[in-house]
Amino acid sequence: MRVLITGGAGLLGAKLAKRLLERGTLANAQGRQTPITRITLLDVIPAKGFDDPRIAVVTGDIADAKVIEAVLTPETDSVFHLAAIVSGQAEADFELGMRINFDATRLILERARRNGNKPRVVFTSSVAVFGGELPEKVPDSQVLTPQSSYGAQKVMGELLISDYSRKGFIDGRALRMPTVCVRPGAPNKAASSFASGIIREPLNGVEAICPVAPQTPMWLLSPRHAIDSLIHGHDIDGSLFGSSRALSLPGLATTVQDMVAALERVAGPEVAQRIRWQQDPAVIRIVNSWPGNFVTTRANAMGFKHDESFDDIIRAYIEDEMKTA
Amino acid sequence: MRVLITGGAGLLGAKLAKRLLERGTLANAQGRQTPITRITLLDVIPAKGFDDPRIAVVTGDIADAKVIEAVLTPETDSVFHLAAIVSGQAEADFELGMRINFDATRLILERARRNGNKPRVVFTSSVAVFGGELPEKVPDSQVLTPQSSYGAQKVMGELLISDYSRKGFIDGRALRMPTVCVRPGAPNKAASSFASGIIREPLNGVEAICPVAPQTPMWLLSPRHAIDSLIHGHDIDGSLFGSSRALSLPGLATTVQDMVAALERVAGPEVAQRIRWQQDPAVIRIVNSWPGNFVTTRANAMGFKHDESFDDIIRAYIEDEMKTA
Numbered sequence A, B: 001m002r003v004l005i006t007g008g009a010g011l012l013g014a015k016l017a018k019r020l021l022e023r024g025t026l027a028n029a030q031g032r033q034t035p036i037t038r039i040t041l042l043d044v045i046p047a048k049g050f051d052d053p054r055i056a057v058v059t060g061d062i063a064d065a066k067v068i069e070a071v072l073t074p075e076t077d078s079v080f081h082l083a084a085i086v087s088g089q090a091e092a093d094f095e096l097g098m099r100i101n102f103d104a105t106r107l108i109l110e111r112a113r114r115n116g117n118k119p120r121v122v123f124t125s126s127v128a129v130f131g132g133e134l135p136e137k138v139p140d141s142q143v144l145t146p147q148s149s150y151g152a153q154k155v156m157g158e159l160l161i162s163d164y165s166r167k168g169f170i171d172g173r174a175l176r177m178p179t180v181c182v183r184p185g186a187p188n189k190a191a192s193s194f195a196s197g198i199i200r201e202p203l204n205g206v207e208a209i210c211p212v213a214p215q216t217p218m219w220l221l222s223p224r225h226a227i228d229s230l231i232h233g234h235d236i237d238g239s240l241f242g243s244s245r246a247l248s249l250p251g252l253a254t255t256v257q258d259m260v261a262a263l264e265r266v267a268g269p270e271v272a273q274r275i276r277w278q279q280d281p282a283v284i285r286i287v288n289s290w291p292g293n294f295v296t297t298r299a300n301a302m303g304f305k306h307d308e309s310f311d312d313i314i315r316a317y318i319e320d321e322m323k324t325a
Helices: A011-023 A065-071 A087-092 A094-115 A149-166 A193-203 A223-235 A256-267 A281-288 A297-301 A310-322 B011-023 B065-071 B087-092 B094-115 B149-166 B193-203 B223-235 B256-267 B281-288 B297-301 B310-322
Strands: A002-006 A025-027 A033-035 A038-043 A055-059 A076-081 A120-126 A171-177 A208-210 A217-221 A246-248 A252-255 A275-277 B002-006 B025-027 B033-035 B038-043 B055-059 B076-081 B120-126 B171-177 B208-210 B217-221 B246-248 B252-255 B275-277
Touching (some): A002 A011, A011 A025, A025 A223, A038 A065, A076 A223, A087 A094, A087 A149, A087 A281, A094 A120, A120 A223, A149 A246, A171 A223, A217 A223, A223 A310, A246 A297, A252 A256, A252 A310, A256 A310, B002 B011, B011 B223, B025 B223, B038 B065, B055 B065, B076 B223, B120 B149, B120 B223, B193 B310, B217 B223, B223 B310, B252 B310, B256 B310
Parallel strands (some): A002 A038, A002 A076, A171 A246, B002 B038, B002 B076, B038 B055, B120 B171, B208 B275
Antiparallel strands (some): A025 A033, B217 B252
């Protein structure tokens, strides 16, 4: 079967591709594990580090209909649509956010509809769909009142995924990812970028700025569990989703100060002391509009898993990203 | 001040225009009642029956950017965006529904944003934003899982209205209208069209088909109260809406059999006997996905009103629509 990954040069896209190459199979339309013959990695920059003949690297603008036509054909069985403009950037550049987070999503779904082969489409949504007055633990039944353009664009994507699925145009799944942490590499413009930065930079001997208060609640998923969730979300039967294809994934509920305490336990106090606390009102406004804890009854029943402790998440980061350095 | 009404030739658009001409004022950006100097009625067919110099009738496609540019200028203070493809038709013609219910809404909001004068925008949403598993009475906090393309498109419009308002591009209000009943004129392709038909046709001596079961719950608003709600929704302070500009309006909770009983009380048994019961699974599927009762705490606190009895609604219909015949 043929798979398209948008955002294929990004953290999750590249890790997902590697995991799929190792697994070798995904569920086909009938739910049967089927050999993967092609994974197309679409991104604005070329995905690097792949020498497997099943990988095709395509560079292009995801909001360009011609690009989508070229990479998403009637032979494409599955799409992992991970490409997005992150929260902070979508708030600063409204038009860019609408173009990439919404218009490109719609282009993909429209192309899939016209292809007529009802591909499975996994769309990464976000906890940013929530906002406004929230209970301490957000249930599956929480009303969506996003307080950022990124969040609004993600809800609109969820609605399209659900409606296109209901109409039988695609077999879609919109998975609301907790903040993925610890991300390797450089900081990005996500308001949540600090969550990885305050762990990654100190481990690499570099000072990191924490722009939010120590008691800020966080809802986290390690890259390993994020990839597991994307594949699990792809392979399960779509009918399990019920009346909406959007789903809040399980995560680890913690706080910034507990993350720092875990860093101190795992790597020592001199590492944790590399964090400088300097509040940034723009980041605080966005991050504080997101919920920090959830009750993910639906996702738990559907077999999604999460990390058990932040200590484990840090150890996994060291194992996956620092041992090869 | 200058007002644009889309769907200006429709039932609500034309009634709203007449009421605004009588009132003569609307709240301006500062909330002060200000004389209306111009009401532009945009629709695909020309609005008829107006000879007031304040009225400008424009015929055009609401999804055409050039049309929107012409009718929505930096001098436009208020927009009532009522134009829509109704539920049954949006379900049958997916592309048309997306084009009119979503793309045109976005065109209007984008034009308003570029105009830079932050107009008040009143958008008519619908109870069709709800669906799936619903409690007997739907609260303001109900999660939105629409089960029709019309409903999904309306939620997407609500999200844009809220996000554009949050960003300060417009001062928007998305009002979820109960089923407007009794509508004068011919049946339309709304799944709810029968709700007016089973009252209007028998009163006019014509047989009407009721496609749903007698015990079907209905959530209704008379045209008089619908117009009141649109004007009230325009004039109140936008900050009252809180973290979402979308609001479920109060309505009258009844059932189809209680509507027929009211018709019998008001007009006599021989009139009520003109209803023929013949179930239509396509209509039932859509109508049964809508809630039949609500707890509209937010809207009640904001001063929105509803009809007290269906008998009154029928009497108002006879007074407004049959006395001049």
